[in-house]
Amino acid sequence: MIVARNIKKTFGLLNVLKGISLEVKQGEIISIVGASGAGKSTFLHIIGTLDKADSGSIELNGIRVHELQQRKLSEFRNKQIGFIFQFNHLLPEFTAIENICIPAFIAGKGKREAENRAMELLEIMNLKDRSHHKPSELSGGEQQRVAVARALVNNPPVIMADEPSGNLDSTSAIELHNLFFMLRDLYRQTYIIVTHNLDLANMADRKLTIKDGLIDPKAEDKIN
Numbered sequence: 001m002i003v004a005r006n007i008k009k010t011f012g013l014l015n016v017l018k019g020i021s022l023e024v025k026q027g028e029i030i031s032i033v034g035a036s037g038a039g040k041s042t043f044l045h046i047i048g049t050l051d052k053a054d055s056g057s058i059e060l061n062g063i064r065v066h067e068l069q070q071r072k073l074s075e076f077r078n079k080q081i082g083f084i085f086q087f088n089h090l091l092p093e094f095t096a097i098e099n100i101c102i103p104a105f106i107a108g109k110g111k112r113e114a115e116n117r118a119m120e121l122l123e124i125m126n127l128k129d130r131s132h133h134k135p136s137e138l139s140g141g142e143q144q145r146v147a148v149a150r151a152l153v154n155n156p157p158v159i160m161a162d163e164p165s166g167n168l169d170s171t172s173a174i175e176l177h178n179l180f181f182m183l184r185d186l187y188r189q190t191y192i193i194v195t196h197n198l199d200l201a202n203m204a205d206r207k208l209t210i211k212d213g214l215i216d217p218k219a220e221d222k223i224n
Contacts, residue, residue: 001026001190002158004047007056009039016042017053018213026157029184029191031204038210040194041162047192048160049077061157078107082151082189086163088143090135090150097122097131100150107154114153121149124186125179141172148179152187159183161193165200177203 002024009017016039024030032040045051047058049065058066060080068076082103090099097118104114122128125145135143144164151159161180165173177200180191193200201207209216 001028001061002047002192003057003059005057007043007046007053007058009042009046009051009053016213017046019056020210020213020215022047022208022215024190024192026190027184027188028206029180029193029204031201031207032192032194032210033196033198033201033207034210036196039213040210043210044160044162044192044194048081048083049073050083078103079154080156080158082154082156082159084144084148084151084159084161084164086166088135088147088167090143090146092135095132095134096127096138096146096149099135099146100153103150104153109154117153118149121152122146124183125149139172140168141175144168144172144176145179148176148183152183152189155187157189159189159191161191161195163195164193165195165197173197173200 002022004020004022007017007020020043032044034040042051046053053066056066057064063076065073065076097115100118100121101114104117119128119131122131125148127142127145130138130142135146138146165176168176180193181203183189184191193204195201
């Protein structure tokens with residue numbers, strides 16, 4: 001599903017990633033933990049094609065994504081990867097269903113198809129009655145579930161999440177964590193989650209620790 005080999009990244013004189021390699025199977029949920037500044041988000045953004053490594057290779061479903069030109073890479077990202085961030089980045093002037101549909105419209109899907117899929121996801125999120133509410137009319141937990149639905153609207157095989165519950169209260173965080181596993185079982189998607197929340201990290205199939213620019217082999221936790 002995902003194969004990253006010898007990923008290296010520097011920012012100026014700061015050597016952030018020193019040669020990380022990782023293989024992730026379809027349907028796996030991987031959590032990545034580590035101290036602040038360890039390079040967790042940088043690594044996630046690189047394998048998610050939001051940033052480029054200085055060297056190394058990345059394959060997703062057999063596609064060598066590090067070799068794609070920018071336009072092809074954007075198309076690939078839109079259809080193959082869903083992103084969830086700590087801050088939901090919902091557009092305030094649009095309703096929940098309109099926010100969810102945006103990636104589908106970018107992918108060239110028609111209004112009816114996109115809205116039908118969005119409503120299906122809103123029902124799964126227990127937000128069907130909130131479909132025409134704007135973000136300011138939703139709670140923090142509801143906003144983040146809308147952001148999850150937006151990440152899922154194109155049925156991507158991979159979901160990448162960067163501190164997805166970092167901006168939520170404890171109750172909403174637990175609900176979001178459980179939602180990820182329910183969605184994985186429903187759609188057989190692969191999840192890679194960067195988090196400081198050890199409750200979420202410990203729920204994963206594997207917990208990896210990035211330390212000193214590398215995955216610490218002594219800290220790998222095969223939970224299941």
